[in-house]
Amino acid sequence: MPAETDIPAAGTPGVHAGAADDTATQGHGEPALLETRGLEVHFPVRRRGLRRTAQMVRAVDGVDLRLDHGETLGLVGESGCGKTTLGSAVLGLRSGVRGAVYYRSGQGRLLDATRLGSADLAEYRQEVRMIFQDPHASLNPRLTLLDLVGEPLRVLQGVGGAELEERVAGILERVGLRRDHLRRYPHAFSGGERQRVSIARALVPGPRLVVADEAVSALDVSVRSQILNLLQDLQDEMGLTYLFVSHDLSVVEHVCTRVAVMYLGRVVEQADTSELYGHPRHPYTEALISAVPVPDPRLRGRRERIRLTGELPDPASPPSGCPFHTRCGYATERCAIDRPPLREITPGHRVACHHAEELSLAGLP
Template structure:
């Protein structure tokens, strides 16, 4: 599999669903009184990647890295301050979501859907499940009346809920079931693209495993494409085909799952992998972890050069002065933003047992 270069011209391949180019989301911080812009918080500072039809792209990083802001900019919950988000519409055209008008976005929202982290917060407690799932069908004139009921029943069966519960309110469901309602709502208008923003993070272990299987079954059945935003690297490894790692508003590594987990191309990825707890007590106390000193950099005050250099154990003067670009490494299917990606010998994930 080849990874398209993020620097390629804006023509999209026939299999590309979305191409994000140099997407920027800067927030202005204004002075209290004069309303003068005193500084910029560069929450997302020029990220580029593409999503192929039928694949699952993982977007990982720690809190504050900009992964949720990037998702919100792609979904146009907020209007990005720069860059392009080219999207292949079902009709065969290409639109730029970053600049599309509200009316232009409306049909896109039938094709591009979202599942959020906390189903408790993302489901209206005063709406019945049939209205939550069916609203998009009614508003878009896809189905009404008994047809709508049949369609909702079919969706509920598909995600493993009992259709007779469609007249209930969200509070009558458990956490895992509520997340299934969210998934059914996302799937209602037969979308091609689903963005899952930490969709599994609030679930218990056993329910999480059920939901992972459900997402995979639905992908196989409906040919869905996923953008899977998560901080859980073991779940990402399980369901994604490629992964983009973000650090302080930028993508520092973009690679196939095999490349990323076996031979990471960026020291930050290596540190993330080493920090994942392994369910094997015989490895306890073996100092295999790479400790990152300090905290994630403040996006309002990004370090010079490579933003990761103050925490990187390999940092040199070059890293302090020059920002590395995301470029292919020697490993097939891997791009990394590190000056030394090809000379460092970085460790991948540790095996359990």
């Protein structure tokens, strides 16, 4: 696909971590905060008794994404589509990543997160943080909140003593907890409160970009809205940018400004949230949206739930042509042969479907 920005493609000679790029992005007022270029994460599959690689699982298979400062980009799809792997690759937590993850630091330097030295890695770890899905498993039960939340400050910034305690107390208060919680252990808190601790731990170094990986999926429905509202309030207060990974499209609709839909390791549709939910152009997106609950009972009977036939194909052996054609009710002979590129059909709306202009798909009423 044509380059979205003037950020160089992965593998361009002379481009390295720390290289500066001050040129504005085409079609945008400012350069991107983060952009992936041809991002791939493939896992080897070895047969029992053999040391050689038999197959490669294409968990992320050539993804181009752009995040602008201050926005929330939703990343959605079925389990196994690669969205969590993509999020961890952005954080630099995956080995064997191919392509590039360009990040513009707070000091204006352009870093490729796939090729960071120790000094650049420390800066990146402070500015790009993660909120994990399970607040029970992500917090060490043997550490107090002072130790848990303060660890990034000690490791990344060398903060200790009274300053450490004061900064940890301050971030706990910002996420809705109290100063006198500093000496308590995680077991003393509810699931929603533990997730507030996880949020505090992610935000205490002062990041600019946060990857929220299913940040509310493990919480009770009554607590989810509180955490989502907290995340939005913190975004406004701290100028944060979110990559919001979720399988819950109703949550994504509530918090995200743009949405990217993933299927079998690839992005099949990208658009502003209102455009994508109101006018989906890919059959897979239409199927996902058909499962979103409609609060107004008068509108619930106006659309039919689309149930996809068949199982998600094996990412180690994806179908030829369009990966979705084996489950698509609109597929033609061309779909089984030619892989559709991700192309822009209207300003800001990209879709990987040969028949996007011809189909009339149903969105939310």
